Amino acid sequence: MSLLIGATSLRDSPHHLRMLTIFFVISFVAIFSTAVILSTALSRYIIDQMMMRDAIVSTEFLNSIVHVEQAAPYFLGITDAPTPPDVKEFVSHVSRLPDVFRANVYGFDGHILWSSDPQMVGKKFDDNEELAEAMEGRLEPELSVISRGDKDEHVGFPDGVDRFIEYYIPIRREITGEVVGAVEVYKAPESLLASMTEIRKLAWLGALAAGCALFGGLAVVVAYASRVLQRQEARIVETERLAVVGEMASAVAHGLRNPLAAIRSCAELTMEDDIPDHSRDAIRDITNQVDRLESWIRAFLIRSRNDPGSLSDQAQIDQVIQRCLENFEAQMRKRGIVAVMSGGRGHPIALAQPSELEQVLNSIISNSIEAMQKGGKLGIGWSTRPDGKVAIIITDTGPGIPPDMVGRLFKPFETGKAAGLGVGLALGRRIVERMGGSLDLKNRPSEGVEVTLILPGHA
The missing domain is CATH 3.30.565.10 (Histidine kinase-like ATPase, C-terminal domain)
Incomplete structure (x- = not known):
């Protein structure tokens, strides 16, 4: 029964190939899904850190100007002048920020006090979550793709700008740190955006290379293990078959010893008779062959008893x-x-x-x-x-x-x-x-x- 089972398992190669195919497909999906998730998360983290660093530098720069020019009352609407002398320098720096194509200065009440687009001055946009977060002191830079009409404040963007970085800079009092206003900045830094694109490409290429290397290594290991298992399975089946042969041979060999002894005794008795020389030679060959068979049987039985020291x-x-x-x-x-x-x-x-x-x-x-x-x-x-x-x-x-x-x-x-x-x-x-x-x-x-x-x- 064990031989039949072993032979059947060897003949079941299509099932073996089907299982290997399923394993490779699942491994491929798992490895490359993990690689895609990790590469996306890594590139996103690096890009967020780059935007945050740029936003922090702009925040520190603008707040330092507000403190130097003592322009905090301007955001609270205390002064009656639309652009009093102490905020001209601040507005000038806002308009000259690198790579900025639009900037809006919001007062404490949410109205736009100054904008690079004069048509925006005096407007207030309800449900502006980013502005609300800035008024709470949070700095959240965001990389966006322009969707015309998606937001009211996105109208009038210059042509050729498809991607931009938008963030609201909280403006604080120098002593208390209280938020008194915000500056909305729209930037399209070509070098930074190009770096972000390159980072995404490198992350995807790295993930693809790592996934291919991992999958290739796994495929080699699995293929080698499969071949080893097949060889071992074939070896086990062969061993089982030969074990059956050995058991049968042991029984046959043990049973042959008595008939061989009888054949030799008959041959020896015949040798004592008066027979022709050519018959005597034939009988002598019989006894020699019987002795040879007896020697083989004895060696075989001794080996079967695991007693090789006797030979x-x-x-x-x-x-x-x-x-x-x-x-x-x-x-x-x-x-x-x-x-x-x-x-x-x-x-x-x-x-x-x-x-x-x-x-x-x-x-x-x-x-x-x-x-x-x-x-x-x-x-x-x-x-x-x-x-x-x-x-x-x-x-x-x-x-x-x-x-x-x-x-x-x-x-x-x-x-x-x-x-x-x-x-x-x-x-x-x-x-x-x-x-x-x-x-x-x-x-x-x-x-x-x-x-x-x-x-x-x-x-």
């Missing part, structure tokens, strides 16, 4: 290869296959159990012999690499690996043979990996297959 962990490569070729000598002679050994110098020793290494090599050689139906050449070579590991290269002149099987060679129960089980290579790779080595197959450039077996060497 040798050093294998002499050339001797193991020689035994393997002897096992298949009759088959190769029958098929017209020539074995060519090209070993390196000395007798390299690998950190591997000889019986397990022999089992792996037998599986590889058996596949190569089956592939060469009409004869050919089986090449086996070994060498010691600079890193101390031992490399075994096995080649054949068969038809090679079918394209549809290249990606499924080491999957349990996946085989291209009509009578194959698909467990030999899978078990072989697991055995080699447990030894600390690797096993790979590939098609040769000319013909046939090349198998590369890497094992840790004995120092």
